[in-house]
Amino acid sequence: MVNPRTIQYQCRKTDGTGTAGPLLTPLFQAWAGQKGLRLVPGTLNLCAHRDVALPAECARLQPWDTALTLDWRKATPGYDPRLYFIALTNRQPAWLFRWSDDAYIQNFVADTPGCSARRRCEVIAEVNLSALWPLDAGAEVTFHFL
Numbered sequence: 102m103v104n105p106r107t108i109q110y111q112c113r114k115t116d117g118t119g120t121a122g123p124l125l126t127p128l129f130q131a132w133a134g135q136k137g138l139r140l141v142p143g144t145l146n147l148c149a150h151r152d153v154a155l156p157a158e159c160a161r162l163q164p165w166d167t168a169l170t171l172d173w174r175k176a177t178p179g180y181d182p183r184l185y186f187i188a189l190t191n192r193q194p195a196w197l198f199r200w201s202d203d204a205y206i207q208n209f210v211a212d213t214p215g216c217s218a219r220r221r222c223e224v225i226a227e228v229n230l231s232a233l234w235p236l237d238a239g240a241e242v243t244f245h246f247l
Contacts, residue, residue, distance in 0.1 A: 105154040106246045112147035114240045115216060117223070124171060125198070128182065129225055131165035144198065144223040145230040147242055148216035155203055156246050159183040160196070179205020187224070187244045193233060195226035197244070 122143040133140045162182040166175065174180060177200075184196040200209035203219065210218040224230060224244070234242055 103154060105156040108151075108154060109243055109245050110149040110151070110153065110222075112149045112222060112242050112244065114234065114242060115146045115148050115221075117144060117146040125169070125223075127168040127170070128162055128165060129184075129198075131168035132160065132162050132184070135165070139227055140225050141227065141229045143231070144225055145195075145234070145242070147222040147224060147244075149220040149222060152217070152219040153197075153222065155185060155199065159185050159199075174200070174209070177205075177208050179208050181205075184225075186247045188247055189224070189226075189230070190234075190243045193226065193228065193230075194247075195224050195230065195244070197246075198223040198225060 125144070126140075126142040129140050130142075160183060162184065166182065169175070169182075179201040181201050183199050183202075185199070187195050187197050189195050199206065207218050210221050212218050213221075222244075234240070
């Protein structure tokens with residue numbers, strides 16, 4: 102089995118749905134506030150060149166999910182929101198968000214014509230990633246797990 106930390110993912114920037122800022126940010130900020138972090142609202146949406154192999158270590162977000170007003174998401178089988186620590190192209194620290202472990206990902210994220218669910222990545226950070234990478238959809242960003 103491959104160690105997920107040895108894989109460098111080549112990703113292209115994709116368009117998001119615009120819901121992360123208003124819907125997910127309260128969850129992320131509740132977790133970050135307790136850690137002394139200040140996360141920027143919204144996510145950087147990426148599509149990896151291959152299915153993402155997740156490491157075992159993650160920050161589980163359920164203890165802070167009272168900040169999440171998406172009750173229907175909480176009732177979805179496999180619901181277990183989590184963050185994985187990563188480094189982006191220029192060693193920028195960030196976190197990869199997942200609604201669940203890989204076994205349930207398709208209950209939360211759909212395949213699209215340009216990107217399968219297991220390759221889709223939502224990334225958050227303490228800096229405005231869109232300002233760091235003012236890239237059009239399709240531009241490349243890399244990451245690896247720390």
